[in-house]
Amino acid sequence: xxxxxxxxxxxxxxxxxxxxxxxxxxxxxxxxxxxxxxxxxxxxxxxxxxxxxxxxxxxxxxxxxxxxxxxxxxxxxxxxxxxxxxxxxxxxxxxxxxxxxxxxxxxxxxxxxxxxxxxxxxxxxxxxxxxxxxxxxxxxxxxxxxxxxxxxxxxxxxxxxxxxxxxxxxxxxxxxxxxxxxxxxxxxxxxxxxxxxxxxxxxxxxxxxxxxxxxx
Ligand SMILES: [Zn+2]
Numbered sequence: 001x002x003x004x005x006x007x008x009x010x011x012x013x014x015x016x017x018x019x020x021x022x023x024x025x026x027x028x029x030x031x032x033x034x035x036x037x038x039x040x041x042x043x044x045x046x047x048x049x050x051x052x053x054x055x056x057x058x059x060x061x062x063x064x065x066x067x068x069x070x071x072x073x074x075x076x077x078x079x080x081x082x083x084x085x086x087x088x089x090x091x092x093x094x095x096x097x098x099x100x101x102x103x104x105x106x107x108x109x110x111x112x113x114x115x116x117x118x119x120x121x122x123x124x125x126x127x128x129x130x131x132x133x134x135x136x137x138x139x140x141x142x143x144x145x146x147x148x149x150x151x152x153x154x155x156x157x158x159x160x161x162x163x164x165x166x167x168x169x170x171x172x173x174x175x176x177x178x179x180x181x182x183x184x185x186x187x188x189x190x191x192x193x194x195x196x197x198x199x200x201x202x203x204x205x206x207x208x209x210x211x212x213x214x215x216x
Contacts (some may be wrong), residue, residue, distance in 0.1 A: 088126035173201035
């Protein structure tokens with residue numbers, strides 16, 4: 001797989017997410033642009049503050065502010081392979097740095113009912129490929145709740161309850177699971193997904209997102 005990645009990089013050289021200059025394959029931005037982006041210090045964790053926390057750990061690569069907020073928004077509207085690959089490189093890095101002590105069994109993502117909103121699926125699939133693993137859908141969304149960002153904090157928590165269920169014929173008993181999403185705000189979506197995975201017997205649920213709105 002490392003060989004395959006080298007071939008892909010040779011034909012489609014990785015480019016800086018901001019200025020599109022060609023960069024080394026282990027980078028996300030060129031040296032010039034990396035100074036413009038506020039990266040979260042490695043291993044800084046996001047905790048769930050509005051009730052019981054079900055995920056074991058949650059980390060993100062960047063704060064949700066310009067230019068990263070524009071990059072993530074653009075990706076949602078136009079999910080090109082190059083953008084997917086570059087954003088997955090962020091997730092690959094934070095998973096490697098933060099979860100190296102875990103024997104990871106499965107990489108999965110926060111599901112959507114609307115197939116056009118499959119950004120977390122694409123990110124999980126590409127992150128898994130970069131980590132030499134496979135991604136797998138474990139959860140499904142059973143009703144269309146209101147968009148989280150249109151709600152206040154308390155409403156968010158109630159809005160998300162019982163929206164996700166485990167897919168049929170999935171066994172997560174004793175598994176260590178990486179759960180991927182694009183943005184963490186209150187963490188209620190990731191926490192609810194983690195709750196369902198833990199109810200089904202998962203050993204550890206480790207969340208990774210590209211951006212977070214803030215860390216307390
Ligand atoms: Zn650049």
